[in-house]
Amino acid sequence: QKEVEQDPGPLSVPEGAIVSLNCTYSNSAFQYFMWYRQYSRKGPELLMYTYSSGNKEDGRFTAQVDKSSKYISLFIRDSQPSDSATYLCAMSDPSGGSNYKLTFGKGTLLTVNP
Amino acid sequence: SAVISQKPSRDICQRGTSLTIQCQVDSQVTMMFWYRQQPGQSLTLIATANQGSEATYESGFVIDKFPISRPNLTFSTLTVSNMSPEDSSIYLCSGTGPSYEQYFGPGTRLTVT
Numbered sequence: 001q002k003e004v005e006q007d008p009g010p011l012s013v014p015e016g017a018i019v020s021l022n023c024t025y026s027n028s029a030f031q032y033f034m035w036y037r038q039y040s041r042k043g044p045e046l047l048m049y050t051y052s053s054g055n056k057e058d059g060r061f062t063a064q065v066d067k068s069s070k071y072i073s074l075f076i077r078d079s080q081p082s083d084s085a086t087y088l089c090a091m092s093d094p095s096g097g098s099n100y101k102l103t104f105g106k107g108t109l110l111t112v113n114p
Numbered sequence: 115s116a117v118i119s120q121k122p123s124r125d126i127c128q129r130g131t132s133l134t135i136q137c138q139v140d141s142q143v144t145m146m147f148w149y150r151q152q153p154g155q156s157l158t159l160i161a162t163a164n165q166g167s168e169a170t171y172e173s174g175f176v177i178d179k180f181p182i183s184r185p186n187l188t189f190s191t192l193t194v195s196n197m198s199p200e201d202s203s204i205y206l207c208s209g210t211g212p213s214y215e216q217y218f219g220p221g222t223r224l225t226v227t
Contacts, residue, residue, distance in 0.1 A: 042220060043118075049213070088157070100210060101172075102216055105156060107156050
C-alpha cells in the first residue's frame, strides 16, 4: 500500500461546478497537509496548508482534513477554466528525522470546460 | 511566502556529461529540498540540502550521482552527474516557510540525449 493514494483522474467538469479532490494516507505520523496546483510546465504552487482536523477556507478553496479516517479533501467552488491544472496533495511528518520532507500523491488532472 | 528561482530553466545535455542546477530563495528558509518529477509522474524527493554539511539522501539516490551543496541559507546547487537518458526529468527545489509549509521553484527541465 502506498503511503499516499490519490485518484489520478482525469476529472472533467463544467464551469461553475463544485470540484472535490481527495487523498487517503496510511502513515498516522503525517501531521501537515498541503494542496498544490501545478500548471503544465510550471512548478507546484501552494494552495492550502493545514495541520489540524477540520476545514480551512480560502476564497473558493476549502481544505478538509479527517485524521481519524486518514483522509483529506480539497473543494473548489464555482470552478473556472483557469482552475484547469494538476492538483497534488502532499503531507509531512514533523517528528525528528523526517525533516518535514513531503510525500506526494500522484496528482489529479482537472479540466474545467467553459 | 518564499520566492524561489532556478537556473537554468531547461537544458539539453549529452549522455555522460554533468549539469549543475542553481536554486536561490529570496528569504531565509529553514529547510531546502531537491525533488525530481519524471514525465507524467508526481514528485519524488532526492535529498534534503543541509547548510554547510553533506546532504541527506533518500533511498535510491546517492551523492556520487547527485552531489548537492548549500553554502548558505538562501542558495543551493544540485549536480546531475554522468547523465543518461533516464535522468531526463524536471528537477525542482523547494524551501520551507515559517510554519514548515513548502514553496517550490519553477523547475529545471532536463533532456539527456
